[in-house]
Amino acid sequence: MTDARPADASRPTIYDVAQRAGVSKSLVSLVLRNAPAVSEKRRRAVLAAISELGYRPSSAASSLAGNRTRSIGVAIDDFENLWFVDLLRGMRQVLDESGHNVSVADRQLNAHLGRDPVDAFLSMRVEGIVLAMETSGPAPPFGGVPVVVAGAREVVPDHADYVANDDAEGARLATQHLIGLGHRTIGHLTGAGGVSRLRRTSYEATMADAGLSPVVAGSGGTTEEDGYVAAGALLETCPDLTGIFAANDVMLLGALAALRERRLSVPDDVSVVGYDNSPLAASRFLALTTVDQRSADVGVHAARAILARHRDPDREPSRVLLSPTLVRRASTSTPRAAPGA
Amino acid sequence: MTDARPADASRPTIYDVAQRAGVSKSLVSLVLRNAPAVSEKRRRAVLAAISELGYRPSSAASSLAGNRTRSIGVAIDDFENLWFVDLLRGMRQVLDESGHNVSVADRQLNAHLGRDPVDAFLSMRVEGIVLAMETSGPAPPFGGVPVVVAGAREVVPDHADYVANDDAEGARLATQHLIGLGHRTIGHLTGAGGVSRLRRTSYEATMADAGLSPVVAGSGGTTEEDGYVAAGALLETCPDLTGIFAANDVMLLGALAALRERRLSVPDDVSVVGYDNSPLAASRFLALTTVDQRSADVGVHAARAILARHRDPDREPSRVLLSPTLVRRASTSTPRAAPGA
DNA sequence: GCGCTCCATTGGAGCGCTCCATACACTACG
DNA sequence: CGTAGTGTATGGAGCGCTCCAATGGAGCGC
Numbered sequence: 001m002t003d004a005r006p007a008d009a010s011r012p013t014i015y016d017v018a019q020r021a022g023v024s025k026s027l028v029s030l031v032l033r034n035a036p037a038v039s040e041k042r043r044r045a046v047l048a049a050i051s052e053l054g055y056r057p058s059s060a061a062s063s064l065a066g067n068r069t070r071s072i073g074v075a076i077d078d079f080e081n082l083w084f085v086d087l088l089r090g091m092r093q094v095l096d097e098s099g100h101n102v103s104v105a106d107r108q109l110n111a112h113l114g115r116d117p118v119d120a121f122l123s124m125r126v127e128g129i130v131l132a133m134e135t136s137g138p139a140p141p142f143g144g145v146p147v148v149v150a151g152a153r154e155v156v157p158d159h160a161d162y163v164a165n166d167d168a169e170g171a172r173l174a175t176q177h178l179i180g181l182g183h184r185t186i187g188h189l190t191g192a193g194g195v196s197r198l199r200r201t202s203y204e205a206t207m208a209d210a211g212l213s214p215v216v217a218g219s220g221g222t223t224e225e226d227g228y229v230a231a232g233a234l235l236e237t238c239p240d241l242t243g244i245f246a247a248n249d250v251m252l253l254g255a256l257a258a259l260r261e262r263r264l265s266v267p268d269d270v271s272v273v274g275y276d277n278s279p280l281a282a283s284r285f286l287a288l289t290t291v292d293q294r295s296a297d298v299g300v301h302a303a304r305a306i307l308a309r310h311r312d313p314d315r316e317p318s319r320v321l322l323s324p325t326l327v328r329r330a331s332t333s334t335p336r337a338a339p340g341a
Numbered sequence: 342m343t344d345a346r347p348a349d350a351s352r353p354t355i356y357d358v359a360q361r362a363g364v365s366k367s368l369v370s371l372v373l374r375n376a377p378a379v380s381e382k383r384r385r386a387v388l389a390a391i392s393e394l395g396y397r398p399s400s401a402a403s404s405l406a407g408n409r410t411r412s413i414g415v416a417i418d419d420f421e422n423l424w425f426v427d428l429l430r431g432m433r434q435v436l437d438e439s440g441h442n443v444s445v446a447d448r449q450l451n452a453h454l455g456r457d458p459v460d461a462f463l464s465m466r467v468e469g470i471v472l473a474m475e476t477s478g479p480a481p482p483f484g485g486v487p488v489v490v491a492g493a494r495e496v497v498p499d500h501a502d503y504v505a506n507d508d509a510e511g512a513r514l515a516t517q518h519l520i521g522l523g524h525r526t527i528g529h530l531t532g533a534g535g536v537s538r539l540r541r542t543s544y545e546a547t548m549a550d551a552g553l554s555p556v557v558a559g560s561g562g563t564t565e566e567d568g569y570v571a572a573g574a575l576l577e578t579c580p581d582l583t584g585i586f587a588a589n590d591v592m593l594l595g596a597l598a599a600l601r602e603r604r605l606s607v608p609d610d611v612s613v614v615g616y617d618n619s620p621l622a623a624s625r626f627l628a629l630t631t632v633d634q635r636s637a638d639v640g641v642h643a644a645r646a647i648l649a650r651h652r653d654p655d656r657e658p659s660r661v662l663l664s665p666t667l668v669r670r671a672s673t674s675t676p677r678a679a680p681g682a
Numbered sequence: 683g684c685g686c687t688c689c690a691t692t693g694g695a696g697c698g699c700t701c702c703a704t705a706c707a708c709t710a711c712g
Numbered sequence: 713c714g715t716a717g718t719g720t721a722t723g724g725a726g727c728g729c730t731c732c733a734a735t736g737g738a739g740c741g742c
Contacts, residue, residue, distance in 0.1 A: 011466075011484060013728055024692050029730060037690060054482050059464040060410070061728035064401040064697050079429070079445075080620065085420045092449060101461075104420075104445060108433060120442075123400040125352075141395050143352060224624050257626040279421065280621070283565050285598040354698055365722050370700060378720060402698035405727050 012053040021049035032057055063125065071101040072306060073121035077133040079106055082278060083295050084132050087150060090299020091130065098307060100127070107133070116140070128306035131160070134193050146309040150302045154194035161305035163320045165293035167195055170324035171202035174245045174273040174291050177326055179210050182334050183243035183271060187215040187234040189255055191222035191247040199247050199275060215241070222247065227254025235262060242270055242335040249274035249281045249290055256286075271332035287330035294322050353394040362390035373398055404466065412442040413647060414462035418474040420447055423619060424636050425473050428491060431640020432471065439648060441468070448474070457481070469647035472501070475534050487650040491643045495535035502646035504661045506634035508536055511665035512543035515586045515614040515632050518667055520551050523675050524584035524612060528556040528575040530596055532563030532588040540588050540616060556582070563588065568595025576603060583611055583676045590615035590622045590631055597627075612673035628671035635663050 014032075018025040023042055030038050031046040049055070063069040072095060076084045084104070091102055103126075105117035118140055121129050128146040134153060148161040156162050178186050186207065190200045200216060207214040215238050217230040227246060234241065235258060246252035252274035256266065264270050274281050277292035301320050309315060355373075359366040364383055371379050372387040390396070404410040413436060417425045425445070432443055444467075446458035459481055462470050469487040475494060489502040497503050519527050527548065531541045541557060548555040556579050558571040568587060575582065576599060587593035593615035597607065605611050615622050618633035642661050650656060 015728085025729085026692055026731090027690085030691085033730085039690065042690085054484055056460070056463045056484065058405070058466060058728055059461075060401040060405040060466060061697090062730070064399070064405055064699085065728075065730040067697065067730080069401070079420065079426045080423060082421060088420070089449075108430075119397070120400075122397045125399060125401065143395050143397065224626070228625055253624050253626050257624075260626070279565075283594055283598075284569055285565070285594050285601070356698085366699085367701090367722055368720085371721085374700085380720070383721085399698055402727090403700070405697090405729085406699040406701075408700080408727065 012055045013058075014055075016053055017046065017049045017055050020053060021045040069101075069125050069127060070099055071103055071124065071126050072128040072130065072303070073117070073124065073126040074102055074104045074130045075117040075121065075133055076104060076106050083151070083276060083293070086295035087130075087132055087299040087302070090296035090301075091303040092299075093296075094300055094303035094307070118142075121145075127310060130302050130306070144313070146306050146313070148302045148305045148309075150298055152195045152198050154197075159317060161302075161309060161318045161320075163298050163301040163305060163318075164322070165295075165298060165324045166321040167198035167293075167324075168202035169321075170275060170291040170293060171199040171245070172206045173324065173326045174275065175203050175206040176210075177289070177328070177332065178243040178245060178271060178273060179206075179212070181243075181271060181332060184212060184335075185215075185238060185241045186212065186243035186245060187217065187231075187238055187241050189227055189230045189234065189244060189246040189251050190216055190218035191226065191251060192218075192220060193222070196222065196247045203245055218247075222251060224250050224254040224257075227251030228258050229254070231255035231258035235259075235264075243332075244270060244272045246272065246274050249276045249278040249288060252288060252290075253280060253286070266331050267333040268336060271335070273332060277327050281327075281329070289329045289332040290327050292325045292327050294324060297322050353396045354399075355396075357394055358387065358390045358396050361394060362386040410442075410466050410468060411440055412444055412465065412467050413469040413471065413644070414458070414465065414467040415443055415445045415471045416458040416462065416474055417445060417447050424492070424617060424634070427636035428471075428473055428640040428643070431637035431642075432644040433640075434637075435641055435644035435648070459483075462486075468651060471643050471647070485654070487647050487654070489643045489646045489650075491639055493536045493539050495538075500658060502643075502650060502659045502661075504639050504642040504646060504659075505663070506636075506639060506665045507662040508539035508634075508665075509543035510662075511616060511632040511634060511667075512540040512586070513547045514665065514667045515616065516544050516547040517551075518630070518669070518673065519584040519586060519612060519614060520547070520553070522584075522612060522673060525553060525676075526556075526579060526582045527553065527584035527586060528558065528572075528579055528582050530568055530571045530575065530585060530587040530592050531557050531559035532567065532592060533559075533561060534563070537563065537588045544586055559588075563592060565591050565595040565598075568592030569599050570595070572596035572599035576600075576605075584673075585611060585613045587613065587615050590617045590619040590629060593629060593631075594621060594627070607672050608674040609677060612676070614673060618668050622668075622670070630670045630673040631668050632665050633668050634665045638663050 014025045014028040018028045023046060027042060028046050031043050074088065088102065095102055105120060118129060122143060122145065130148050130150050132150045135155060147157060148163060149156045150163050152164045152167045188200060188203045190196050204214040215234060217233040219226045219229040231254060244255055246255055252272055255272060259266060259270055266272055274288050274290040277290045280286060281288035281290040305318055355366045355369040359369045364387060368383060369387050372384050415429065429443065436443055446461060459470060463484060463486065471489050471491050473491045476496060488498060489504060490497045491504050493505045493508050529541060529544045531537050545555040556575060558575040560567045560570040572595060585596055587596055593613055596613060600607060600611055607613055615629050615631040618631045621627060622629035622631040646659055
């Protein structure tokens, strides 16, 4: 592991490689981008020189000269919110093929480049931005870069493409699942933001359609603690409730704590459904029935939308809504036989 | 939101800004880096031109010309493993001040730059790399870039600085906690990698010191499922066990499922301790006693190590071990009164 | 053997910045 | 009044690449 730093101080450039391989810098450049029109002999010589010198191409130089970065930025709220992991997986599936890179940045990005991840991406000259976060206020100027909004949002910039799971359908699925099981008194735990609003509205509509009256609680946030508080309120106003649909799995985890405090068991006393199909819900211990929002597919479509807009910048903004699926696990069952023991 | 693209097609450069503000490109550059020696008048003119044109500096150009990127790369295994979130928080606390950016990349990074995140970082000419993942095989050549390894690992490149929580101490804390509570038959769930090995070894030593015999199970992995399987095996070989120390919180979650299947309650029948103090463990519902590895502090030290090595590339590699703390929650208690009911 | 095409290979220009040495306008002081 | 000093502003060179037009040699048909 001797550090083969060439005494020469600074890092090797294509010129160093070219010299060592006995070719021109242009040929080195061709090899790097593995152009076809290079003889096998030279290619090998160049490759050898590269590894001998420990040369690494400078991405700054190549994106400056080539006038393209081949990279796509994904802006997220917060790394703790794991839904972006599947989103990324889906995006990469598409973008690996087209030779693009994806880079992720969260809100805190910091940097003198500008605090906003979008700002940083614009400075990086990314070839597309996926907004996987709740955007605040009016859309920033994107300067002609393709933008796709992933996941339901309050506001969608109108020049942006849009891909999300159909939250209304998901909420309907969850609610109907409980109704179908025979539950009649079903509460909803709502969170903050556009996503929660969609889920809540659909829950209310589904309940109404079934001739049942919706009961909603929420304490303004979307955390476990919010779920706990909201569930407490729900149980207070509605002690005979046998079903809960939470706006997301994390809030549902909070609700579970509230239920346990009241010695209510799941699913015997109360059936519960979450949303997101997070690793949490999928765990063997919790095994929560939940709605899968197909984030990987959202990622696939988001990536395709970027690519499509790249081809034709003036195409109509697309709006894709993917149908979520209900994942049945152990947290729901038919309601307790009767109001007896 | 009219796209003020200057008809001119491509994006504005400092020259465009300079012309519009009636100054030289150099002055614009000075304003961008907010140099002090610029008159208020000109500065305002430049700033105005910038926002009128929707100008964004090109980070590629500035890092090429300036010969520095002011950015630090963090390489992680997997976004689902949340410990890096706190690590990042700690790093940013330090690096925001010094005007550095941090960018994160996981294993899948892909890209034509090279599949390895480290490769990509080297191409980006980052000024430091934090390895927050299990490195495979011999260390790659880092070409003189400061490297710090964060978190316990199998192999630590010997020219690298090293910051981790003291896993041996953490495991001792956990084991002693159970012993102190009065438990005598305590099993351990072990995972894969250097971290798990350290924790396991320390558990065994601590048990031996107390005159107790260690019982270890593990199915080769570190997932919830592995925890479930391992806990099953543990319970099989050792039915009278009253305490479990798991190599991490996620495995512990699996163990919880195995315990429940056997109608063993926590903490009445079995007390359990995890490691990581993940959001999972901190949740009100699970409330797991666990070891906090102080990831944010690890981040702070990692960032400082990068900065220090930057100042003096030849300094001795530093090895920092932070003392973890035990977080007592609801999953541990004194063992059941006696072998009665 | 000449002109031709076809191909691998080449040098030069330039991407958008930063850095440096220099120029310019003032003020300060002997 | 001349010279140094101070605070601003400037053009030119060059960072490490990619792109392009051009070069030179091999292969081919007549």
